[in-house]
Amino acid sequence: MDQLLWRALPLLVLLISFTLFFYLRDPHKFAEDECSLVPYSHYWISSKRILTSQGFISGSVEINEGKIVSIVEGYGKQGNSAQQVIDYGEAVIMPGLIDVHVHLDEPGRTEWEGFVTGTRAAAAGGVTTVVDMPLNNDPSTVSKETLELKLKAAENKIYVDVGFWGGLVPENALNTSILEGLLDAGVLGLKSFMCPSGINDFPMTTIDHIKEGLSVLAKYRRPLLVHAELQQDSKSHLELEGNHNPLAYKTYLDTRPPSWEEAAIKELVDATKDTRIGGSLEGAHVHIVHLSDASASLDLIKEAKRRGDSISVETCPHYLTFSSEEIPDRDTRYKCSPPIRDALNKEKLWEAILDGHIDLLTSDHSPTVPQLKLLKEGDFLKAWGGISSLQFDLPVTWSYGKKHGLTLEQLSLLWSQKPATLAGLESKGAIAVGNDADIVVWQPEVEFDLNDDYPVFLKHPSLSAYMGRRLSGKVFDTFVRGNLVFKDGKHAPAACGVPILAK
Numbered sequence: 212m213d214q215l216l217w218r219a220l221p222l223l224v225l226l227i228s229f230t231l232f233f234y235l236r237d238p239h240k241f242a243e244d245e246c247s248l249v250p251y252s253h254y255w256i257s258s259k260r261i262l263t264s265q266g267f268i269s270g271s272v273e274i275n276e277g278k279i280v281s282i283v284e285g286y287g288k289q290g291n292s293a294q295q296v297i298d299y300g301e302a303v304i305m306p307g308l309i310d311v312h313v314h315l316d317e318p319g320r321t322e323w324e325g326f327v328t329g330t331r332a333a334a335a336g337g338v339t340t341v342v343d344m345p346l347n348n349d350p351s352t353v354s355k356e357t358l359e360l361k362l363k364a365a366e367n368k369i370y371v372d373v374g375f376w377g378g379l380v381p382e383n384a385l386n387t388s389i390l391e392g393l394l395d396a397g398v399l400g401l402k403s404f405m406c407p408s409g410i411n412d413f414p415m416t417t418i419d420h421i422k423e424g425l426s427v428l429a430k431y432r433r434p435l436l437v438h439a440e441l442q443q444d445s446k447s448h449l450e451l452e453g454n455h456n457p458l459a460y461k462t463y464l465d466t467r468p469p470s471w472e473e474a475a476i477k478e479l480v481d482a483t484k485d486t487r488i489g490g491s492l493e494g495a496h497v498h499i500v501h502l503s504d505a506s507a508s509l510d511l512i513k514e515a516k517r518r519g520d521s522i523s524v525e526t527c528p529h530y531l532t533f534s535s536e537e538i539p540d541r542d543t544r545y546k547c548s549p550p551i552r553d554a555l556n557k558e559k560l561w562e563a564i565l566d567g568h569i570d571l572l573t574s575d576h577s578p579t580v581p582q583l584k585l586l587k588e589g590d591f592l593k594a595w596g597g598i599s600s601l602q603f604d605l606p607v608t609w610s611y612g613k614k615h616g617l618t619l620e621q622l623s624l625l626w627s628q629k630p631a632t633l634a635g636l637e638s639k640g641a642i643a644v645g646n647d648a649d650i651v652v653w654q655p656e657v658e659f660d661l662n663d664d665y666p667v668f669l670k671h672p673s674l675s676a677y678m679g680r681r682l683s684g685k686v687f688d689t690f691v692r693g694n695l696v697f698k699d700g701k702h703a704p705a706a707c708g709v710p711i712l713a714k
């Protein structure tokens with residue numbers, strides 16, 4: 212045995228020397244073989260359609276060590292240092308999408324989604340950063356300690372970059388040191404509910420709690436995201452449950468009328484008056500999540516913006532794609548809150564998108580397990596509310612948006628630049644020199660059927676209301692900080708996304 216070892220020794224020494232030689236020549240190559248599907252860290256990508264912060268160009272983008280280091284106009288005219296060029300021809304090169312409203316449900320409810328499947332689905336959909344919500348994971352992220360649990364759970368599991376919102380709940384709203392601990396630990400802002408959240412350890416906040424939260428956030432200059440529905444008629448839900456058919460979508464729709472959104476937003480815009488320059492809450496910002504009502508609620512937001520309040524609003528592709536008239540009985544995949552409203556409301560939301568009154572889009576990807584979605588029973592009143600969609604942000608927005616006249620520039624503003632601003636991600640959201648090389652390469656003209664043969668990387672593809680649709684806009688490649696993390700249906704072997712913490 213000893214003799215065998217001695218004979219193998221020269222071979223072993225040779226092997227180690229070779230490894231060391233190649234490592235010293237390019238130390239990044241080793242890590243990137245795992246993190247990236249391209250084996251180099253300095254390269255160019257070129258195309259006839261690159262959406263830069265200055266508009267569309269035909270040319271090339273130089274990427275080095277994860278950053279965009281130069282942008283050259285003129286297709287095929289890369290600089291002299293161009294050794295490695297990935298030529299995408301006619302495909303569109305755009306900033307990666309930033310989805311700031313995602314429930315990844317880990318730790319605690321990984322069977323609902325989890326960091327691995329959620330971020331792999333994001334990468335496959337051209338989403339290069341997600342910001343994870345503080346609830347549906349267990350425990351909820353409402354303190355420094357619970358954020359640490361989440362960061363631990365995310366280790367070596369994220370394929371794209373992930374930021375975190377913290378929760379504003381009555382307990383920490385009345386205890387500034389807990390709240391400051393959470394903000395100091397790096398959450399990008401806070402999220403609160405003006406109605407029951409559906410999660411026991413994430414109780415709703417009153418407007419007074421919200422004001423407390425805003426006074427702390429003003430110092431940090433980070434936003435408060437609010438689920439704006441205020442229960443108006445507590446009898447109606449019980450009445451409807453007793454007397455109406457729970458298998459009909461209309462029954463659920465009637466339990467959450469637009470007046471709930473309007474009442475909540477009325478209270479909020481009263482508070483946001485103080486966020487104006489010189490106001491007692493200057494520095495704080497209120498962001499209304501998943502607006503569904505395009506009438507009175509939207510008018511209140513527009514008015515608050517006009518008078519200079521620090522306020523913004525998002526809506527989601529499902530409110531822009533589906534309408535209540537089309538939702539089949541028993542099909543609980545479409546249940547979310549606030550609910551999807553009628554076709555007229557949908558058209559008004561599109562108008563607000565095109566006019567710039569709605570600032571940005573998010574998925575509100577909020578899956579669960581099939582048993583809680585009650586797909587078999589079809590009971591709209593008892594089923595989990597939440598739509599599963601993270602992988603389809605780009606093709607869904609484009610498929611329905613182009614019919615309404617949405618341009619690629621507008622799409623990118625809604626999905627990259629504005630979300631980056633909200634979350635304070637200064638080096639993301641645009642193809643510009645100095646920014647992270649977070650990029651999606653896709654072909655808006657290519658159509659595909661989202662059927663069972665389509666590679667969906669979510670944990671429960673069958674829960675998504677988008678399955679069965681024909682969509683335009685196929686994602687080919689996704690880069691996160693220069694790593695090619697997804698290419699032609701395949702992911703890089705290792706999860707090299709980075710947690711993003713505010714400083």
Ligand SMILES: [Zn+2]
Pocket residue numbers: 312314344575577
């Ligand atoms: Zn949500």
